[in-house]
Amino acid sequence: xxxxxxxxxxxxxxxxxxxxxxxxxxxxxxxxxxxxxxxxxxxxxxxxxxxxxxxxxxxxxxxxxxxxxxxxxxxxxxxxxxxxxxxxxxxxxxxxxxxxxxxxxxxxxxxxxxx
Amino acid sequence: xxxxxxxxxxxxxxxxxxxxxxxxxxxxxxxxxxxxxxxxxxxxxxxxxxxxxxxxxxxxxxxxxxxxxxxxxxxxxxxxxxxxxxxxxxxxxxxxxxxxxxxxxxxxxx
Numbered sequence: 161x162x163x164x165x166x167x168x169x170x171x172x173x174x175x176x177x178x179x180x181x182x183x184x185x186x187x188x189x190x191x192x193x194x195x196x197x198x199x200x201x202x203x204x205x206x207x208x209x210x211x212x213x214x215x216x217x218x219x220x221x222x223x224x225x226x227x228x229x230x231x232x233x234x235x236x237x238x239x240x241x242x243x244x245x246x247x248x249x250x251x252x253x254x255x256x257x258x259x260x261x262x263x264x265x266x267x268x269x270x271x272x273x274x275x
Numbered sequence: 276x277x278x279x280x281x282x283x284x285x286x287x288x289x290x291x292x293x294x295x296x297x298x299x300x301x302x303x304x305x306x307x308x309x310x311x312x313x314x315x316x317x318x319x320x321x322x323x324x325x326x327x328x329x330x331x332x333x334x335x336x337x338x339x340x341x342x343x344x345x346x347x348x349x350x351x352x353x354x355x356x357x358x359x360x361x362x363x364x365x366x367x368x369x370x371x372x373x374x375x376x377x378x379x380x381x382x383x384x385x
């Protein structure tokens with residue numbers, strides 16, 4: 161089954177404790193992206209990756225890091241989480257490439273609470 | 276920066292009534308996508324519009340792209356309880372960046 165898998169689905173942590181949210185897709189997509197969803201603000205793009213070892217900032221990259229060492233995986237790293245990073249996070253992948261805007265396939269979401 | 280304004284933020288309807296959500300941009304869009312997110316779920320792609328004045332239909336859903344490619348709408352005819360959720364438009368004009376509207380949350384009363 162084609163899917164995007166995120167882990168953990170739920171996490172409560174404390175300020176400053178580094179954490180990683182994993183994301184994996186089995187559709188051989190080159191494009192992957194992270195979003196955060198907050199009430200009234202919709203989905204805001206954090207980082208995206210066009211291919212292995214190619215990443216770029218979205219609209220709200222501060223406080224986050226990403227890496228793309230393999231095509232299927234795109235982890236989101238919070239080096240020193242703060243309460244304003246409490247949010248619902250979605251990973252997505254897409255068959256899009258330069259000149260072709262493909263649809264986004266989203267994971268189930270990861271709800272993060274930073275105390 | 277680039278923004279996509281989506282209205283209304285919320286809409287309550289009686290089952291069987293129609294529903295419309297609108298997206299507007301101050302800049303010309305190369306294309307626009309629409310997604311639906313059920314309560315507690317993740318966004319799911321509905322459709323993509325590319326051409327000026329384009330109209331596409333999916334059963335009771337009608338999607339339009341404005342002539343100037345600065346606005347788009349999603350209209351649902353005769354809503355059903357299965358239509359509940361949040362509808363988002365998304366602008367991909369920036370290439371690999373995607374800008375989502377804030378979404379319209381639809382409540383349907385049976």
